[in-house]
Amino acid sequence: MGRTWQDMEAFEAFLDDGGIVEVDDHMPDEYRHAVFTFIEMHANSEYMGGLTERDWIPKTPGLRHKMSVLAKTQDEIGHGHLLYMVAADMGIKTRTEMIEDLMAGRSRFHNVFHYKAETWGDQVAIAFLVDAAALASQQAVFKNCSYGPYRRILKRIISEEGFHMRLGEDRMRRIAEGTQIQKDIFQGALDRWFWPALQLFGPDSKPDDKLLRWHIKSERNEVLRDKWVQKFVPMMHSYGFVVPASDLAYDEDTKKWDVGPIDWEPLKKTLAQGGPDSARRIREARDNWEATAWARRCLDGAAV
Amino acid sequence: MATYEVFLKKDGKDEYRHAGALDAANDELALVMARETYIRRAEGNRVWVVNREHLLMAGDDFISPNADKPHRHHDGAAVAARRKAAREADSSEAGNDE
Numbered sequence: 455m456g457r458t459w460q461d462m463e464a465f466e467a468f469l470d471d472g473g474i475v476e477v478d479d480h481m482p483d484e485y486r487h488a489v490f491t492f493i494e495m496h497a498n499s500e501y502m503g504g505l506t507e508r509d510w511i512p513k514t515p516g517l518r519h520k521m522s523v524l525a526k527t528q529d530e531i532g533h534g535h536l537l538y539m540v541a542a543d544m545g546i547k548t549r550t551e552m553i554e555d556l557m558a559g560r561s562r563f564h565n566v567f568h569y570k571a572e573t574w575g576d577q578v579a580i581a582f583l584v585d586a587a588a589l590a591s592q593q594a595v596f597k598n599c600s601y602g603p604y605r606r607i608l609k610r611i612i613s614e615e616g617f618h619m620r621l622g623e624d625r626m627r628r629i630a631e632g633t634q635i636q637k638d639i640f641q642g643a644l645d646r647w648f649w650p651a652l653q654l655f656g657p658d659s660k661p662d663d664k665l666l667r668w669h670i671k672s673e674r675n676e677v678l679r680d681k682w683v684q685k686f687v688p689m690m691h692s693y694g695f696v697v698p699a700s701d702l703a704y705d706e707d708t709k710k711w712d713v714g715p716i717d718w719e720p721l722k723k724t725l726a727q728g729g730p731d732s733a734r735r736i737r738e739a740r741d742n743w744e745a746t747a748w749a750r751r752c753l754d755g756a757a758v
Numbered sequence: 759m760a761t762y763e764v765f766l767k768k769d770g771k772d773e774y775r776h777a778g779a780l781d782a783a784n785d786e787l788a789l790v791m792a793r794e795t796y797i798r799r800a801e802g803n804r805v806w807v808v809n810r811e812h813l814l815m816a817g818d819d820f821i822s823p824n825a826d827k828p829h830r831h832h833d834g835a836a837v838a839a840r841r842k843a844a845r846e847a848d849s850s851e852a853g854n855d856e
């Protein structure tokens with residue numbers, strides 16, 4: 455079963471024509487590996503994001519908020535699960551292998567989950583800035599993604615991510631309408647999260663970016679990043695907060711915000727598991743994985 | 759552990775649609791997992807969960823003999839052309855009456 459292409463040229467012509475690849479197609483190895491690595495990193499990030507969210511369940515103020523943090527945690531772990539299923543079907547690593555690699559620090563997850571969320575304000579900033587950035591990247595993949603199973607599962611993930619973003623903005627609204635202490639806490643969180651969220655889009659796409667050539671991504675990193683800046687800078691201003699970019703400038707002619715030069719060093723560090731909170735995050739994820747081994751053993755025992 | 763495929767349907771005209779897959783230890787847990795993974799926000803009113811081993815699958819190799827069966831289609835072109843000609847004749851007659 456599945457289709458075969460004579461060579462890479464024929465395969466790329468198929469993709470350029472809007473062709474969608476299915477799991478049992480005989481896709482070129484480079485494509486299979488590139489798509490797999492991309493989905494694996496996405497899955498890892500959802501999983502690590504879910505764990506960050508979980509950290510805040512006991513500390514979330516108010517029952518309603520606590521319930522929505524529970525819901526969001528379940529969503530994020532669920533996103534990880536959906537993506538691990540899609541990735542595992544590609545036949546490169548099993549889900550267990552992917553999780554073990556993640557716990558051993560051998561595979562990557564997004565930069566934003568290498569930082570510490572210090573206050574409830576950080577959780578709000580994450581839901582508002584990071585979920586929005588993740589949503590924008592996912593939408594750009596969904597739009598045109600040539601790998602069918604990934605595209606279809608993204609549809610569901612994106613609709614849930616929208617809930618997170620709306621939740622984030624509403625929490626920010628409450629804080630903006632709150633006391634000075636609340637506002638100060640949130641400004642501190644924005645100062646910590648603005649740059650990591652912006653760096654989530656990555657440095658400018660290279661001209662030979664395979665993910666663009668193979669229609670996995672539909673938009674260049676710098677274009678997505680700029681759209682995010684144009685949307686979120688005015689929004690932060692409208693809620694009365696300061697954008698922590700010392701070179702922030704508005705161009706009257708182009709009607710665009712410019713955040714100035716971006717330091718990519720912090721991003722590089724996180725990709726090498728050297729972010730400010732990487733070691734703790736990975737260690738706690740591993741401890742959690744080991745502490746819940748009994749549940750997986752019970753499930754295995756229930757297998758017929 | 760077995761892999762299951764999940765299909766959802768909302769009440770109304772829509773057909774069952776594939777939602778995704780999951781791993782579960784047995785059939786009972788597969789249903790619970792399907793609810794918790796795919797139906798948290800009323801994505802469907804009914805669900806089918808099928809062990810992947812029980813799915814019968816085939817692809818183009820199997821289906822392609824049916825691709826070359828023009829006698830199973832009819833484009834109705836000649837009839838449409840005749841109807842169109844008749845309509846035009848009608849309207850030009852109506853035009854002459856004015």
Ligand SMILES: [Fe+2]
Pocket residue numbers: 500529530533611615
């Ligand atoms: Fe997510």
Ligand SMILES: [Fe+2]
Pocket residue numbers: 530585614615618
């Ligand atoms: Fe999210």
